[in-house]
C-alpha cells in the first residue's frame with residue numbers, strides 16, 4: 691500500500707472519482723469521506739467509494755496521511771482554517787480546484803506551518819454532472835492533471851501526489867500558478883461562460899420563438915457544459931476573474947470583427963476566420 695489513510699473532503703464528482711480510481715488501483719488501505727450532505731455520504735458508502743464517512747472535518751483528518759480537498763472554490767478557505775489545528779505534522783494536503791491562485795492565497799492565509807506539505811492540483815477532466823452518484827473510476831484515464839507546487843512545497847509531498855494521480859491513469863504535468871490560471875481561463879472558463887450566456891440569451895427569447903424545439907446537434911454539442919453546477923462556476927469566475935476578463939475582452943473584440951464582416955457581406959473575411967478555426971479544431975481533435 692502506498693498510503694494508509696486517505697481523507698477526501700467533498701465526495702462529489704471529482705472527490706468520488708478520485709476515490710474510486712484509487713480503490714481500483716489498491717493503493718490506499720483506507721479511504722475516509724467527509725462532507726456536509728449526509729445523503730451524499732451514505733450513497734458514497736453504499737457505492738463502495740469510501741470505507742467510512744463523517745460530517746465532522748476534525749474527525750475526518752485525524753491520522754490521515756493525505757487529505758484531498760475537493761469542495762467548490764468558495765469553501766476551500768474555511769475547510770483549510772478548520773483542519774489546520776488537527777492536521778498531523780506528516781499529513782500531505784492537496785486540492786482539485788479549477789483555479790489555482792485563489793486556492794494558493796487561501797493556503798498561505800489558512801494553512802500556517804502545513805504550507806510545506808500543500809500540493810495544489812487540478813485534474814483537467816470532469817463532466818457537467820455533480821455528486822458522488824455521477825463519479826466513475828475511469829474519469830482521469832489518459833487525462834492531464836496539473837500540479838502547481840509552491841516554492842515551500844516539500845518535493846516528497848509533490849512526488850506522492852504525483853504517484854497517486856498516476857495510479858488513476860492520468861498524466862501529471864507541473865506548471866506555475868499564473869500560467870495555469872491563464873491557460874484554463876482560455877480553454878475551460880471562457881467556454882463555460884459563453885455556453886451559459888448563449889443558453890440564457892436563447893432561453894429568454896424562448897417564449898417568443900420555439901428555439902429549443904428546433905435545436906440541432908450543434909446546439910447540443912456547444913451547450914452541454916451550460917448544465918454544469920451554477921455555484922461551482924460562479925466560484926470559478928470570481929476566483930479567476932482577472933484572467934477570465936482578459937480572455938473575454940479578446941474574444942469580444944474578435945466576435946465584433948466577425949459581426950462586422952457578416953454585416954458587410956465580406957465573404958473573404960468570414961471564410962478566412964471560419965477556415966482558420968476549422969484547421970485549428972481539426973488539428974486539436976486529431
Ligand SMILES: NC(=O)C1=CN([C@@H]2O[C@H](COP(=O)(O)OP(=O)(O)OC[C@H]3O[C@@H](n4cnc5c(N)ncnc54)[C@H](O)[C@@H]3O)[C@@H](O)[C@H]2O)C=CC1
Nearest residue numbers: 700702703704725760761762763765787788816817820821
Ligand atoms: N466538475 C468538474 O468537472 C470539475 C471540478 N473541479 C473542481 O473540483 C471541485 C469539486 O467539484 P465537483 O466534484 O464537481 O463538485 P460536487 O458538487 O460534485 O462535489 C463537491 C462536494 O463537496 C461538498 N462540500 C461543499 N462544501 C463543503 C464543505 N464546506 N465541507 C465539506 N464538504 C463540502 C458537497 O456537499 C459535495 O458533495 C471544485 O473545486 C471544482 O472547481 C475540477 C475539475 C473538474
Ligand SMILES: O=C(O)C(=O)Cc1ccc(O)cc1
Nearest residue numbers: 788813814815816817818915
Ligand atoms: O464537462 C466538461 O467538459 C468540462 O470541461 C469539465 C471540467 C470542468 C471544470 C474543470 O476545472 C475541468 C474540467
